[in-house]
Amino acid sequence: MNDTSNPSDPASPIIVMDQVVKRFGDALVLDHLDFQVAKGEKVTIIGPSGSGKSTVLRILMTLETIDSGLIHVAGKPLWHEYRDGRPVPASEAHLRAMRKEMGMVFQQFNLFPHMTVRRNITESPIHVLGLSKAEAEQRAHEYLELVGMTEHADKFPGQLSGGQQQRVAIARALAMRPNIMLFDEPTSALDPELVGEVLTVIRRLSEEHDLTMLLVTHEMEFARQISDRVCFFDKGVVVEQAPPEEMFAEPREERTREFLKTFIRTRQGA
Numbered sequence: 001m002n003d004t005s006n007p008s009d010p011a012s013p014i015i016v017m018d019q020v021v022k023r024f025g026d027a028l029v030l031d032h033l034d035f036q037v038a039k040g041e042k043v044t045i046i047g048p049s050g051s052g053k054s055t056v057l058r059i060l061m062t063l064e065t066i067d068s069g070l071i072h073v074a075g076k077p078l079w080h081e082y083r084d085g086r087p088v089p090a091s092e093a094h095l096r097a098m099r100k101e102m103g104m105v106f107q108q109f110n111l112f113p114h115m116t117v118r119r120n121i122t123e124s125p126i127h128v129l130g131l132s133k134a135e136a137e138q139r140a141h142e143y144l145e146l147v148g149m150t151e152h153a154d155k156f157p158g159q160l161s162g163g164q165q166q167r168v169a170i171a172r173a174l175a176m177r178p179n180i181m182l183f184d185e186p187t188s189a190l191d192p193e194l195v196g197e198v199l200t201v202i203r204r205l206s207e208e209h210d211l212t213m214l215l216v217t218h219e220m221e222f223a224r225q226i227s228d229r230v231c232f233f234d235k236g237v238v239v240e241q242a243p244p245e246e247m248f249a250e251p252r253e254e255r256t257r258e259f260l261k262t263f264i265r266t267r268q269g270a
């Protein structure tokens with residue numbers, strides 16, 4: 001597992017999770033999970049509440065540790081490094097370097113409330129990447145334009161709607177120029193009328209940019225539109241995965257069929 005992927009080969013997996021186990025206390029949340037994402041692939045994770053979907057993203061972002069297993073991102077080990085050919089736990093410096101591969105967008109936006117929109121975006125490029133203020137501001141402008149928020153650059157997050165805050169959060173993650181974008185239910189905290197504007201931005205990103213995208217969502221129609229592959233998670237494993245047209249039209253596994261049926265019934269009843 002020293003060299004699981006070749007970052008210069010577009011067909012090579014950029015994320016490889018191998019027999020990953022994660023427990024919270026007695027609860028087994030990821031159960032020897034094997035999961036891969038190819039470079040440039042857009043993958044959606046669906047599944048019941050508590051099945052471990054967000055935990056996968058949080059582990060990749062190094063916000064949660066793992067109990068066992070191996071993870072490689074862009075050909076490099078995530079949670080360990082090799083010293084004298086032997087795997088040892090990753091140092092903080094290694095984790096910091098690995099985090100640059102990924103940007104994450106959270107349910108609750110997580111913007112800094114005391115900073116303007118512009119500063120929210122320039123902060124990490126200046127302090128983590130070492131960009132000058134002028135370079136970072138140019139970059140902020142570029143990504144605010146992409147998410148349609150340039151005229152709000154001088155506002156504070158509290159002066160924006162949830163949909164606008166989420167679009168800023170997307171611009172902030174993009175400003176670090178990650179190779180991989182992780183979206184953790186990016187619309188689930190939004191009022192229904194604000195969901196569309198955020199999905200439009202993510203859809204545009206998926207169509208126009210060569211990013212690898214891993215998205216946890218309950219928006220099935222959206223998953224159908226943007227994904228190369230949909231993964232159905234349950235109890236910490238991938239039960240079934242397929243291109244969206246197959247997954248939604250003829251799921252093979254009983255558990256997937258049951259989930260999709262219940263999901264559609266709940267939505268229609270809502």
Ligand SMILES: Nc1ncnc2c1ncn2[C@@H]1O[C@H](COP(=O)(O)OP(=O)(O)OP(=O)(O)O)[C@@H](O)[C@H]1O
Nearest residue numbers: 024025027029047048049050051052053054055056
């Ligand atoms: N920090 C934590 N401490 C203890 N338990 C946790 C923690 N984070 C997650 N869990 C538990 O781990 C399980 C998986 O959580 P996770 O958030 O990954 O599920 P999910 O599939 O994303 O669910 P949802 O769709 O409801 O967001 C849940 O039972 C959750 O309560």
